[in-house]
Amino acid sequence: MxxxxxxxxxxxxxxxxxxxxxxxxxxxxxxxxxxxxxxxxxxxxxxxxxxxxxxxxxxxxxxxEREKEAVVEDVSVEMAKDEEKEKVDGESDKEDTKTEGIREKVKGVVEGVIKLFEKDLNVVAIGDSLTQGVGDETKNGGYVGILTNTFKENNLDISIENYGKRGNRTDQLLKRLEKKEIEASIQQADVVLITIGANDIMKVVKNNIMNLQVDQFDQAKTGYLERLTAILDKVNEINPDTKIYLIGFYNPFEHYFGDIKELQMIVNDWNASSEAVTEQFENVNYIPTSDLFSDSDIELLSKDQFHPNTSGYKLMAKRILENIDEVTVEPN
Incomplete structure (x- = not known):
């Protein structure tokens, strides 16, 4: 055990x-x-x-890099995003909602009496955001709207059809001229107003933002001038009896690239070359605007610091009235 x-x-x-x-x-x-x-x-x-x-x-x-690229995004497409779309029911409702301050802003741009050499006048405006009126805080259509108000105040029978489109370059405008609506309007037009070119320069800046060179603008200008000539040829083909006015552009990069002096020289060069193209046509005139926006004592640009505000568009409208042959301004 x-x-x-x-x-x-x-x-x-x-x-x-x-x-x-x-x-x-x-x-x-x-x-x-x-x-x-x-x-x-x-x-x-x-x-x-x-x-x-x-x-x-x-x-x-x-x-x-994106911040630099964002500065030069096609304004007519992406740059004025803070603008609100105003919904209205007819022109009468729109007039009723305007304040007196806005009414004062969009009043005529001349002190005198405008007279027509003809009984009435049909005007067609084509081009980019400057024709569309982007930046006009009164939503009145930029220089086109101001001209329309001026004609109404002077009891003139002048109609303006606006085919401005934000972001348009010369290649895009040339293609839009094939649209039946625009072609039909030009066929009936006594005067055609054109703003184009700023977005062609913008494309060069955008594509080469990290390494801008003057020769890049020179190369792009060759194609630009060819397309500009094609645009004027096309308008004349549609209506050989119309009078065409090419409105020059100002330096849209001054606020963002004011330290790059060459850009002002490039803008001046492109404007001078554009004017030289108009001189090849008997019925085409050039109207400069660059000087209007240089060294101004008042703010002429909208909040995006790229497009004109109402004051800037008024200066453009006044310059246009002073340079078109179809009307004349006489003192009161």
């Missing part, structure tokens, strides 16, 4: 010993694994932090 108890005790001790052995063995194997896992996690975190740091540097670099 005693031997049996001793045997049981020995077996129990062996079981306990083996259990302790396996327990300690598992514990020793687990600890290095835990340490190894911790080291791997730290290395992963370190790699992630390094990658995140590099990603942030790349992101900052890309954001800087």
């Amino acid at each position: 005693v031997k049996q108890k001793i045997l049981i005790l020995i077996v129990s001790l062996l079981v306990v010993s083996f259990s302790l052995y396996f327990f300690l063995s598992d514990s020793n194997q687990t600890k290095p694994a835990s340490v190894e896992t911790k080291i791997m996690n730290e290395e992963t975190d370190s790699n992630e932090n390094t990658e995140q740091s590099l990603a942030e540097e790349n992101q900052n670099s890309k954001e800087t």
